[in-house]
Amino acid sequence: MSASVQGGRPVNVIGLMSGTSLDGVDAALLRTDGERVLAHGPALTQPYPPELRARLRALLDRAPTLTATDPALIEATRALTLAHGEAVQQLRALAPAMPAELIGFHGQTILHAPASLAAGQAGRTWQIGDAALLSTLTDLPVIHDFRSADVAAGGEGAPLVPLYHAALLAGQARPVAVLNLGGVANMTLVQSNGAVLACDTGPGNALLDDWAMRHTGRPFDQDGALARKGRVVSTVLEAMLAHPFFARPAPKSLDRLSFHAALALLEGLGPEDGAATLTALSAQAVARTPLPEQPAVWFVCGGGRHNPALMHALAAALPAPVRPVEALGWKGDALEAECFGFLAVRSLRGLPLSLPATTGVPAPQRGGRLTCGGITPYAHTALPFTP
Numbered sequence: 001m002s003a004s005v006q007g008g009r010p011v012n013v014i015g016l017m018s019g020t021s022l023d024g025v026d027a028a029l030l031r032t033d034g035e036r037v038l039a040h041g042p043a044l045t046q047p048y049p050p051e052l053r054a055r056l057r058a059l060l061d062r063a064p065t066l067t068a069t070d071p072a073l074i075e076a077t078r079a080l081t082l083a084h085g086e087a088v089q090q091l092r093a094l095a096p097a098m099p100a101e102l103i104g105f106h107g108q109t110i111l112h113a114p115a116s117l118a119a120g121q122a123g124r125t126w127q128i129g130d131a132a133l134l135s136t137l138t139d140l141p142v143i144h145d146f147r148s149a150d151v152a153a154g155g156e157g158a159p160l161v162p163l164y165h166a167a168l169l170a171g172q173a174r175p176v177a178v179l180n181l182g183g184v185a186n187m188t189l190v191q192s193n194g195a196v197l198a199c200d201t202g203p204g205n206a207l208l209d210d211w212a213m214r215h216t217g218r219p220f221d222q223d224g225a226l227a228r229k230g231r232v233v234s235t236v237l238e239a240m241l242a243h244p245f246f247a248r249p250a251p252k253s254l255d256r257l258s259f260h261a262a263l264a265l266l267e268g269l270g271p272e273d274g275a276a277t278l279t280a281l282s283a284q285a286v287a288r289t290p291l292p293e294q295p296a297v298w299f300v301c302g303g304g305r306h307n308p309a310l311m312h313a314l315a316a317a318l319p320a321p322v323r324p325v326e327a328l329g330w331k332g333d334a335l336e337a338e339c340f341g342f343l344a345v346r347s348l349r350g351l352p353l354s355l356p357a358t359t360g361v362p363a364p365q366r367g368g369r370l371t372c373g374g375i376t377p378y379a380h381t382a383l384p385f386t387p
């Protein structure tokens with residue numbers, strides 16, 4: 001059987017992301033060749049039931065000592081994968097004229113410890129999700145495990161969205177930045193000369209979510225209501241900003257729990273002041289990220305842009321205008337899901353998913369793994385080989 005690479009044929013691909021906020025699966029359909037986006041299909045979010053969210057949260061805490069045979073891990077992996085299968089089914093029903101040929105399946109990060117965070121141990125990053133089950137459920141080839149090749153090569157394994165941001169930003173005035181306010185926040189800067197620089201900036205919503213859950217029993221500070229009633233406690237804020245992560249130059253990445261210990265600094269603060277201080281922390285973390293040049297505008301995506309207190313804090317902390325990515329016509333809640341569809345096609349084409357300036361990897365790095373559970377790979381035109 002000979003094999004020929006199909007080059008840049010556009011593919012209808014579904015991207016799936018389960019982010020660090022643990023709120024659900026984001027799913028988006030794209031038509032892309034892995035370099036440009038030819039069409040944006042629909043997108044949706046399939047929220048997790050609170051009990052799955054709680055199970056995933058418990059796994060994060062146990063991740064460093066978890067083994068692959070742990071029953072709670074196996075059960076949560078299956079429930080998570082079934083939720084992804086459901087999201088795919090719903091998305092396909094919304095776009096019968098755009099039949100999906102491939103899935104990019106990020107999975108759920110339960111542990112992220114690249115060499116820079118691994119305290120002398122080998123770097124490791126762990127996204128759970130059963131790609132074979134998802135492939136069987138959907139009858140589609142699945143690309144997954146996007147991060148481990150980068151970590152194995154010495155990179156941070158994150159953020160991976162910068163090449164997608166850069167593709168979408170082609171033609172925009174530079175320097176320009178995209179900021180994703182997810183559980184962890186990350187940014188992409190396209191510099192005046194076109195060079196891309198990226199990093200995680202610090203906590204996005206995750207610490208604030210944990211604080212809100214602890215003090216209100218609700219999963220996040222809805223519309224920044226708590227923070228808006230509070231006052232920023234600057235001594236606590238500065239103590240949190242003394243974390244060594246902030247002094248590190250880009251590229252750099254974080255685990256969702258990297259700042260968890262710092263929550264002890266908030267002990268004794270009331271719910272409102274704690275929320276105001278954590279909101280200021282997320283904004284100051286962005287403002288203090290060392291950058292070679294400041295963007296002329298910040299375009300913001302991710303769930304944090306729905307929080308007016310956080311957007312207000314950012315606008316006050318940054319010297320340039322702050323706008324939601326909707327100003328560019330982008331869907332700010334679907335961008336990460338779209339990204340993993342885009343990266344799945346890049347993976348099939350053997351194109352890099354990361355660069356030295358986005359993850360610190362020594363050379364442009366390919367990644368992703370193809371899984372075909374119970375399907376015939378050659379029957380799928382999206383695959384790069386023909387019989």
Ligand SMILES: Nc1ncnc2c1ncn2[C@@H]1O[C@H](COP(=O)(O)OP(=O)(O)OP(=O)(O)O)[C@@H](O)[C@H]1O
Pocket residue numbers: 018019020021022023180181182183184185204205206209219220221222223224301302303304306307308336
């Ligand atoms: N109306 C709102 N008010 C305040 N916060 C909100 C609102 N809507 C969404 N959020 C915040 O957005 C979060 C979800 O954001 P998002 O879906 O971008 O995170 P994620 O994709 O899971 O994270 P990551 O990018 O780190 O993987 C919620 O947990 C909450 O903190």
Ligand SMILES: CC(=O)N[C@H]1[C@@H]2OC[C@@H](O2)[C@@H](O)[C@@H]1O[C@H](C)C(=O)O
Pocket residue numbers: 019020109112125157158159160161162182183184185186200253254336
């Ligand atoms: C290890 C991991 O899952 N990291 C996530 C997380 O959520 C935001 C930030 O931290 C970013 O580094 C990354 O996700 C996005 C999609 C990325 O890789 O670009």
